[in-house]
Amino acid sequence: MVNFAPLNTNIKVLGIGGAGGNILGFLSQSNINGLKLSYIDSDANNLAASTLSDKHLIGKNVTRGLSTGGNPDIGRKIAQEDMPLLRKLIEGVDLLIVVVGLGGGLSSGLAPLLVKEAKRQGSLVFCFACLPFTLEGKQKHEAANNALLELRVESGAVILLPNDLLLQELEPTATVLEAFQAASQWVLRGVKALLSVIRQTGMINIDFATLKNVFAEPGGKTLYGLGQGEGENFLQKALDDLSLCPMLFVPQQTRQAERLLVNIIGGKNLTLGDINKALATLAGKFCSKESTIIGAVIDPNKKDYVDICVMGKASARAPKKSATKGVISRDDKKSTPKELPVYPYPLQQQELNLESEVDYSELSFLIDHNKPENRGLFDETEQNLFNGEDLDVPTYLRRGIKIRL
Ligand SMILES: Nc1nc2c(ncn2[C@@H]2O[C@H](COP(=O)(O)OP(=O)(O)OP(=O)(O)O)[C@@H](O)[C@H]2O)c(=O)[nH]1
Ligand SMILES: [Mg+2]
Incomplete structure (x- = not known):
């Protein structure tokens, strides 16, 4: 029997900015039992177009119903001005699932401050963060990278969805909208998996604790x-x-x-x-x-x-x-896989020490816009060219093939 534990964990999904709103719109279509969805944006047109019922215009006095125009400083200003409303939205939430498109001004500026506040009030925060396409340019990537560094410091988990990679998964003729749709589907699967970890009780249980x-x-x-x-x-x-x-x-x-x-x-x-x-x-x-x-x-x-x-x-x-x-x-x-026993629950309760040696080069796999190509370890060596292709660049980047991780 698949049993559902009582809904004693308060879970909320908060979509920020254009990407957050679009993805939440997609999530809302699958009517996940008891899941609260809230959408915040400074862009009044986006909000008006959204079918979500719990949506809030933020930054009224800053952008007057417009977007931040890609400026994270404006996103930060909105977070500061509207902190009372943001606090209200996350009050009493045990698990806050934040959905954002990093690189956007609102998301990149506001999300880290919001997550910090959620952490301060005791929420566990999971972020699903879409990353901009390489072709969107250096400025967006820098904004995304900076926001990601800040988000990592405050969140329990940050799950990345690089838009480039999602496009790569599809047919070569796939459109940007199809890549966005793929991102939404992954977030839906990710959220459902998280919920089933917390809510479903079965043979061997994991719960929110x-x-x-x-x-x-x-x-x-x-x-x-x-x-x-x-x-x-x-x-x-x-x-x-x-x-x-x-x-x-x-x-x-x-x-x-x-x-x-x-x-x-x-x-x-x-x-x-x-x-x-x-x-x-x-x-x-x-x-x-x-x-x-x-x-x-x-x-x-x-x-x-x-x-x-x-x-x-x-x-x-x-x-x-x-x-x-x-x-x-x-x-x-x-x-290579080794034979390990099935561990009974609960297992070793080790304290994680994540402060010291964490490498924050989160986007090291993305294209470095200052160089013709990101050559990873081989940055300092001469290019190994064959038929015009640099063989030190991972094949998936050169040929656009799927990678197995
Ligand atoms: N996967 C996915 N990515 C999106 C979507 N919309 C935008 N993005 C990506 O997210 C990035 C941020 O865009 P927005 O969410 O519109 O930005 P914002 O947070 O609203 O910020 P501003 O509009 O600059 O104020 C973009 O550069 C895109 O790469 C979407 O619907 N799905
Ligand atoms: Mg926007």
């Missing part, structure tokens, strides 16, 4: 991946799907969490062996400390089906300058 424990300490990068498999070889399909999840798109050295939280929703024929295999693979790939918290729920209405969500905080002790810094590589040979 566990989630808070893993993510309470702000700072550091977030590991977040989703995978789904159905039919024949459903488990392998889900693991393959997970390794293509764009939300896992973080530099190699940060794909090692000290504590890994794995939530599995399976059909009625999911076996303990399946769970064990999934855990062993994921722990081998993503966990530096063999410290895995597992939640498992059986959905009796499904068969040959599994939905896996993996999340964690990057290891503070990850090497700062690994051989793969700045370069997205395929599966690391050294991290």
Whole structure:
């Protein structure tokens, strides 16, 4: 039986600015039981076009119903002026899920101040942050990068959705709107996964307290991946799907969490062996400390089906300058899955120390606009040209192919 725990955790999704409003509009169509959606914007036209019921015009005295024109300073000013309203919107919220498009002036300026306030009042904050397309230019990227650095300091988790990567997932003829749609779908899946971690009770339980424990300490990068498999070889399909999840798109050295939280929703024929295999693979790939918290729920209405969500905080002790810094590589040979036991809940309660060695070069994988191409580790060496292509640039960047993380 899939049981839903009582809704004793107050959860709110807050969309900020144009991207936040669009994505929340998409979320609202799936009528997720008991989920509160609020949308704030300084752009009166965006608000008027939105079908969301809980929407608020902010910055009336600053922009008079217009956008910030891409200026994060104006976004910050709006946050300061409208802090009483913002405080009201997040009051008493246990889990605040912020949805933003970084690079926009409102989101980049306001979101870090809002998240700081939420943290101060005791909320756990998860941010789903879309990153601008490379072609949107240096200024947007700088604004996004700066905001991201600030957001990381204050949030429990920041999950990135680079718009470039989402476009890459689609057909070459895909439009920007289709990439936006893909981002919305990922946020929907991400939010649903988070809710199922907190609300569903099953064979092995994870609850909000566990989630808070893993993510309470702000700072550091977030590991977040989703995978789904159905039919024949459903488990392998889900693991393959997970390794293509764009939300896992973080530099190699940060794909090692000290504590890994794995939530599995399976059909009625999911076996303990399946769970064990999934855990062993994921722990081998993503966990530096063999410290895995597992939640498992059986959905009796499904068969040959599994939905896996993996999340964690990057290891503070990850090497700062690994051989793969700045370069997205395929599966690391050294991290071959090892057989690990299924750990009972609750597991080792280690304190995470994320202050000291965290590498904040969040967008190191994005194009550096000062250079012809981002060459990662090979920045200091001569270009290795073949048929006009720099072979030191990851193939996925040169050819636009999907990467398996
Ligand atoms: N995935 C996704 N990204 C979007 C969407 N709309 C905009 N973006 C991205 O988000 C970035 C920020 O845009 P907005 O959200 O419109 O900016 P804002 O926060 O409203 O700030 P200003 O309009 O500058 O005041 C853009 O540069 C786009 O890359 C959307 O609907 N979906
Ligand atoms: Mg806007």
